[in-house]
Amino acid sequence: MNATSQPGSIRPEWLDTQREEPLEPGLVIVDAHHHLYHRPGARYLLDEMLDDLDCGHNVAATVLVQARAMLRAEGPEFMKPIGETEFANGVAAMSASGIYGPTRVCAALVGFADLRLGDAIRPVLEAHIAAGGGTVDAGGRFRGIRQGAAWDPDTSLLNAAYTTSEGMLASPEFGRGFAQLAPMGLSFDAWLFFHQIPRLTALARKFPDTAIVLDHCGGVLRIGRYAASSADVFRQWKVALIELATCANVSVKLGGLGQWLSGFDFQAQDRAPSSTQLAQAWRPWIETCVEAFGTARCMVESNFPVDKANHSYGIGWNALKRLFRDASPDEKADVFWRSAARFYRLWHVGELSALRPSTT
Template sequence: MQKLDFAIIDAHIHQWDPYNTPHAAALAVKLLGKHPYLLDKVMRMVKPDDLIETLGLTNHVTSPYLPENYVQDLGHYQVEQVVHVEASWHKDKGKGVIGETRFIESLPFHAETVKLGGIVATADPRDSNFKKILQLHKKASSRFKGIRKMAAVHEDSKIHAWADEPHLYRNKKFLKGFEALAQYNLSFDAWVYSTQLSDMIALAKQFPETSIVLDHFGTPAGLFGQVGAQTGLTKIARENILIRWQEDIAELASCANVYTKMSGLLMPVLGHQFHKQNRLATKQEVYDLTLPLISHVLKNFGPYRVMFASNFPMDRVSTSLVNIIDAFSDAVLAYDPNALQQVFHHTAKQFYRL
């Protein structure tokens, strides 16, 4: 195991509190928060099956996840600063999204917990008030760095859709609004499933002056096992998912304005079954599963456009944060012994202007 002798930057965490903020599960949490078994049962009854399958378990989204919770997950690792990325704030229409930025600014990020370096908020470029919403985010926080608008919609209808149309990044209204990001010197976090990487490539080529980061390596759903109705069913199917992902990642990497986050690789939607086995993946299992992905991305993007990010608490359903940092740092070390500080610190600092 590589011992990191520097404080890292975590470029992608989520913070929420269903007890005290607008949240899809707020009512159920307030009624049943002291009865986790019943709360889980209710969530599984009222939420669609595809969402539950994507999350794996319900307790890590119905429980608050705040700075002190993140610090507990860190174990012995030191983090210089973190970037909060929007977490499906319930009031997601128009100017309602500003509430999440204000909420994040109100949290106890300080010397005893962890420093908040940046906020990636959400806004919809299709909104007629898009520019005004960007200005309001900036007014709400000096740490506002850019936006994320998720576009992840899979060809398999039983895999949860995180957008209201399958090719959001090609929508004409979206593209017109998107022009404002470069004008305001803001970055864009993109999240698609690997089947949509061609949409991401087209977006990056149309806006070469906008800094774009692909979240979670483009989430090749089903790569490690069956998800949805028909994704990742067989070994050959999984090999095809990998080959297509490899080719598209290589093409995306040719766009100099695109970076990517080494994150989200333990989400159940990739086909992991650890949560169904009532256990967490070991550090060695995390390493063995993710090494081919990390090596391919580093080969194509290079360490100067790859940044570490935990995606916590979303990946906590499959393994611990310590195991992820252990395994990912070993994978980077195996590729290039001199790339650790770049990937775990410098890239995020440069991209988000921290």
């Protein structure tokens, strides 16, 4: 899992205290960000995800993002993350058989590689592409890299499984590794905190040909030393986000606000939140992202199972649908499936099949 592992556990009986019928059940959705893993005390594999998908929403495809799952037990340390891509591609093949329902789970894969290896990262990227079934044109599923950059002086906010630093994105070694992505047809998922967004802006401007997507609305922090300054956090986040949006190669994922870091502690309530409650809490952050980036560069995500500690899968989609209730059909298509399908090149989803670049 990423740096947002919630200290609270998932409580099915608590989630069951709030039930809703799906809003706009025909609206196509691409879930642009979720995880699969099995570790002590935490299991979220295909069966668990299928249970969540069985909520009445029309989720056509999902994007698997690395979470240090199924790493190889042997071999060089820098090659161990290839195991996660091998595992996820197997899940994708199961899903693509159609036996498990219409959703194409893990239709696109985002893995981990330590870009600080610089030029030496290329064999790792090649191994990921091979483990994902080859290139996009050959039907492969591997699309990009996520290397968590989340850093804060308060180490309690960090995930000890990842080594990072305040200046990692600007380091020469990272830059040399990052430079390998675009030539290999790979994108970058950026996970960092709101006060680090200017560093991502600098990176995006240095590499304008590399497709980048900002995860989880840009790393909202409203706990710990930030709990008493939520208004200041919002102002600083908004200024940085608007500047980042001037980079045409950057998109943003709308979601991830169910993490404990975001400070929307619905777990403390006796009853799980309704979609109306979630929409009200998320509205300023989601609407600011859309105003800055436009719908063509915004995509929705569940961030499950991380966000499952605070709300159920179906109610999360209902909340996002409430926030876009007054949007045009074209804007809804952008946000709920088209932006993600375009970014991750999911050519089989909807009308994007007609937009696939010619290979002749």
